[in-house]
Amino acid sequence: MDERAAVAKEFVGARAEDFPTSPLYRALRPVVAEQPQILDMLGYRRAGQQAPYLFFGAVHHLVLGGAEHPLRDFFASVVGDAARSPEEAGPALIDFCDTYRPELDQLIRTRLVQTNAVRRAVGLRYALAVIAETCDQPVHLVEVGASAGTLLHVDRYRFRIAGRSFGPADAAVTIDSDWRGDSLPEMGVIPTIASRTGIDLHPVDATDPEERAWLRALVWPENSADAGLLDAALAGLAADPPRLIAGDGIDVCPDLGRQLPSGEPRVVFHAATRMHVPPDRRAAFDQAIDSMGERGPLFHVWLEPGHVPHEGDTADDRPVLRFHGPGTGGTQPLVQIAGHGQWLAPVDAELGGEA
Ligand SMILES: C[S@@+](CC[C@H](N)C(=O)[O-])C[C@H]1O[C@@H](n2cnc3c(N)ncnc32)[C@H](O)[C@@H]1O
Numbered sequence: 295m296d297e298r299a300a301v302a303k304e305f306v307g308a309r310a311e312d313f314p315t316s317p318l319y320r321a322l323r324p325v326v327a328e329q330p331q332i333l334d335m336l337g338y339r340r341a342g343q344q345a346p347y348l349f350f351g352a353v354h355h356l357v358l359g360g361a362e363h364p365l366r367d368f369f370a371s372v373v374g375d376a377a378r379s380p381e382e383a384g385p386a387l388i389d390f391c392d393t394y395r396p397e398l399d400q401l402i403r404t405r406l407v408q409t410n411a412v413r414r415a416v417g418l419r420y421a422l423a424v425i426a427e428t429c430d431q432p433v434h435l436v437e438v439g440a441s442a443g444t445l446l447h448v449d450r451y452r453f454r455i456a457g458r459s460f461g462p463a464d465a466a467v468t469i470d471s472d473w474r475g476d477s478l479p480e481m482g483v484i485p486t487i488a489s490r491t492g493i494d495l496h497p498v499d500a501t502d503p504e505e506r507a508w509l510r511a512l513v514w515p516e517n518s519a520d521a522g523l524l525d526a527a528l529a530g531l532a533a534d535p536p537r538l539i540a541g542d543g544i545d546v547c548p549d550l551g552r553q554l555p556s557g558e559p560r561v562v563f564h565a566a567t568r569m570h571v572p573p574d575r576r577a578a579f580d581q582a583i584d585s586m587g588e589r590g591p592l593f594h595v596w597l598e599p600g601h602v603p604h605e606g607d608t609a610d611d612r613p614v615l616r617f618h619g620p621g622t623g624g625t626q627p628l629v630q631i632a633g634h635g636q637w638l639a640p641v642d643a644e645l646g647g648e649a
Pocket of ligand 1: 305388406407408409410411412414438439440442445493494495496541542543544565566567570571
């Protein structure tokens with residue numbers, strides 16, 4: 295398959311759950327797949343980057359940045375409830391791409407898909423509660439692919455789920471999520487976080503307006519609540535930034551594993567990151583994380599699409615938070631979770647492909 299066809303397949307061959315909360319992007323995917331010039335432009339994106347997220351992020355960035363073009367009338371992030379029907383947006387998108395080709399080209403060549411989905415912290419909170427069942431020591435929290443690092447503040451957020459709340463009552467960030475099951479497992483107790491470190495190819499500076507604008511553009515246009523969460527979480531990071539290390543997790547993890555205090559437990563988390571690692575580098579990515587268990591108990595938690603399974607896992611198209619740790623004997627599915635954390639469900643719940 296040539297590069298153009300491969301990119302087109304990312305837009306139309308992609309799984310049905312893609313963009314579940316963006317009718318606009320869902321409607322535009324087949325339009326993009328028919329545009330050779332856009333597909334060719336995407337051929338110059340950085341290795342491993344998933345083309346649809348990058349492309350729509352670039353378009354949204356220009357629209358939010360004030361591009362005067364009829365396409366803006368389709369973006370709820372710009373015109374709110376007055377947004378026009380997504381089904382009619384195709385011609386405007388094609389014209390927009392002609393008009394703003396140099397700007398789009400620059401963004402596509404240089405930017406990374408860095409979506410920092412704050413609501414995903416509910417999955418990390420869930421995993422930390424499971425870890426607390428067997429680990430009564432403080433843990434060192436490491437996120438590989440942390441973007442700006444909003445998930446590293448997981449213990450500072452309030453979570454409301456299934457009529458219950460967890461986390462500090464006076465938190466500046468409150469995350470709502472649904473529970474699609476009978477009784478919600480206990481999430482009240484989590485380990486103390488002894489240190490928090492993010493690793494990213496390009497750590498996002500929460501105080502830089504241009505960087506914040508790119509993260510904002512990566513939030514899908516209809517998801518105004520998520521945009522509000524991102525703003526609040528970035529303010530928290532700006533006030534008290536966690537340690538962020540610039541580099542590839544493949545190179546950084548082994549060193550960081552040696553630097554953490556010997557014998558102390560470490561939780562290594564990644565979400566929507568391994569999917570952007572080029573396929574031929576994923577085994578090295580897994581090994582680098584495993585190496586962090588050489589000098590202390592390693593709890594490894596991840597939320598990645600099932601179609602890019604870790605070594606030894608079987609492919610599973612359901613969105614499942616997975617885990618392995620001392621004594622688990624292999625990978626354990628912990629809980630089903632929507633891609634952006636809007637809901638959780640027991641692993642065995644039959645959800646019938648709900649978004
Ligand atoms: C889609 S974002 C997800 C951010 C965050 N984990 C979340 O769930 O909100 C993926 C992040 O992983 C980073 N990334 C991709 N490959 C990486 C690698 N090999 N090492 C470190 N960071 C990587 C990207 O720069 C980007 O910031």
